[in-house]
Amino acid sequence: MSHSITLQKLTELVGGTLSAGSPESIISGLNSILEANPGEVTFLGNARYLPALKTTRASAALVPEDLVAEDAREGLALIRLKNPTFAFSHVIRFFGPPAIEFVPGVHPSATVASDVVYDPQKVSIGPNAVIETGVHLGDDCTIHAGVYLGRGVKLGAGCVVHANAVIKEYCILGQRVILHSGSVIGSDGFGYEQVQGRHQKIDQVGIVQIDDDVEIGSCTTIDRARFGRTLIGEGCKIDNLVQIGHNCTLGKHCIIVSQTGISGSTRLGNYVTMGGQVGVAGHLEIGDKVMFFAKSGVTKSILEAGAYTGYPARPLMEGRKMLSLPAKIPDLLDRVRALEKKLAALEGGTVHS
Numbered sequence: 001m002s003h004s005i006t007l008q009k010l011t012e013l014v015g016g017t018l019s020a021g022s023p024e025s026i027i028s029g030l031n032s033i034l035e036a037n038p039g040e041v042t043f044l045g046n047a048r049y050l051p052a053l054k055t056t057r058a059s060a061a062l063v064p065e066d067l068v069a070e071d072a073r074e075g076l077a078l079i080r081l082k083n084p085t086f087a088f089s090h091v092i093r094f095f096g097p098p099a100i101e102f103v104p105g106v107h108p109s110a111t112v113a114s115d116v117v118y119d120p121q122k123v124s125i126g127p128n129a130v131i132e133t134g135v136h137l138g139d140d141c142t143i144h145a146g147v148y149l150g151r152g153v154k155l156g157a158g159c160v161v162h163a164n165a166v167i168k169e170y171c172i173l174g175q176r177v178i179l180h181s182g183s184v185i186g187s188d189g190f191g192y193e194q195v196q197g198r199h200q201k202i203d204q205v206g207i208v209q210i211d212d213d214v215e216i217g218s219c220t221t222i223d224r225a226r227f228g229r230t231l232i233g234e235g236c237k238i239d240n241l242v243q244i245g246h247n248c249t250l251g252k253h254c255i256i257v258s259q260t261g262i263s264g265s266t267r268l269g270n271y272v273t274m275g276g277q278v279g280v281a282g283h284l285e286i287g288d289k290v291m292f293f294a295k296s297g298v299t300k301s302i303l304e305a306g307a308y309t310g311y312p313a314r315p316l317m318e319g320r321k322m323l324s325l326p327a328k329i330p331d332l333l334d335r336v337r338a339l340e341k342k343l344a345a346l347e348g349g350t351v352h353s
Contacts (some may be wrong), residue, residue, distance in 0.1 A: 003095050007060055010041065011079050013094060014062060014087040020069065021077020027060055030088075030095050045085035062087055102142065110143075115223040126163070138175065150186070156212070163309070168224065174212035174234070182219040185210065187222040189246025189264060191229075202226065204246060211235075211252075217242065223264070233270070245282065293319075 005013070008023035029040040033049050036042040036058035037114035039042035043062035046054060053061065053072040060077035062084040072078055081087045093099075104121050108111060110129040125131070126145040135149050138157035143149070143155065153167050156175035166181045168186030191202035206225025210232045216222070217240035222230060225247045232238070235253040236334065240269040242256050245264035250256070255273040262268075264280030270285055280286075287303035296319075297311030310319030 005094065007077055007079075010060070010091070014079060014081060014090045016062065016079040016081040016087060019078045019080050020072070021060060021075075025059060025077060030091050031058065031062070033058065033162065041079075041091060043084045043088040043091075045088070062091070100141065107145075110328075132169075144181075162218075171208040171210075171224070174214070175208045176213050177210050178215040180216060180218040180220075180240070184215055184221045185216075186224045187221055189226050191226055192265075206230065206247070208232070214238070217258070220244075239276075251288065 004026050006023065007018060007021055007025040007027060010027050011018040018286060019183040028038065029181055029340050031037065031040045031042055033042045033044060033052045033056050036056055038057055038059055041062070042058040044050065044064065044067070050071060053076065056073060056076065058076065060079060061072065062079045062081055063072070064211040065080045065082055067078065067080065069078070078152055089093060095162045102124060104124055106120055106125040107127045107129070109127045110125045110131070112125065112131045113133040113135065116131050116135045116137065119139060123137050123143070125143045126143055126147070129143050129147045131143070131149045133152040134152040134182050136154040138155055138159065140158045141155050142160045144161060147161045148166045150167060150169035151152060152170040154172045156173060156177070158176040159173055159178070161179045162181040164181050166184045167173070167179070167193060168184070171186040186208045188204040190205060192199040193202055194200070204224050204226050206227045206229055208222050208224050208230045209218040211234040211236045214232050216238045219240055222232065222244045223246040224230060228247060230244065230247055231249045233250050233254065234253040236250050236256070239258040241259050242302040243261040243296040245262055245266070247265045248262050249267040251268050251270035251272065253271050254268055257274060257276045259276055260274045260278045262280045265282055265343045266280055266284045266286070268286045269288035269290070271289045273291040275292060275296070277295045278292045278298065284298065285301040285303060286298070287305060289305035290302055291307045292298060292313055293307065293309035293316070296309050296313040299312040302308060302313065307316040308319060309316055310322050313319065
């Protein structure tokens, strides 16, 4: 959708301070710092892109409050803010397409059991959704096309379940939970015992409980507990392609990034962050405000707040040192071979200078 706005109005929209540029200049779009054109606004959210402020073709940029003016291209309008990345969300909403309007009602092709508890004037249920017996839907819930809600599922107010997601029997979601397409909540935990040489399935009769304001990405799976509950705490944000095993507990406001796997019965504290492809063994305890860098392997409980990396995960500086050692192996081998040659020469009675 085409919009335009003066630089002064844009500054007011994001709540910043205009420190360069004409307030009456017209901004007609947005773009990344590398791809922006004249008339567009961009932002500096990562220090690695600081050199791009010298070359960007944008007309304006949202920048940190402490940016040195000399770091930006001459003539580039600067709007200073505490958090340019977050403030740019206002710009996106202004220039982007309008938000999808909530339209209450039940599509004729949806299958809704007769005893489902909901107000059809306050929920939206899309085509081919299947909602089983005993389900409770809070007001303002949106159930998109092809969603499956199993027997006895409970959703709080304002939840959004995107197309083809699955919430299996008796799982509980709090308010304003967002579940993206293809994700499965409440699949069986991976539990087997070997009996007489065969793997025998262990019943998984617990649930998944997801507290308020959680967002879960596409194709993520969260297993139901063997008994009791798998718990995802308030405000957690979970990326695409994450696996959370049975009986895990995540504290409040954790960040779990793509392709991370957390084995069963592991407990995370509050504000834990896991980068992409982190692997966590089962039955561990992770303390508050622990951060694991991408590809870390967590093999033991870590309770002290701080950053960790490597396999097995170690405190950041130690882990980085260990990760750097394999790159030194070729040089060390060359040195060893040279010493072996010198030793062989000495043993043979010949000394080389």
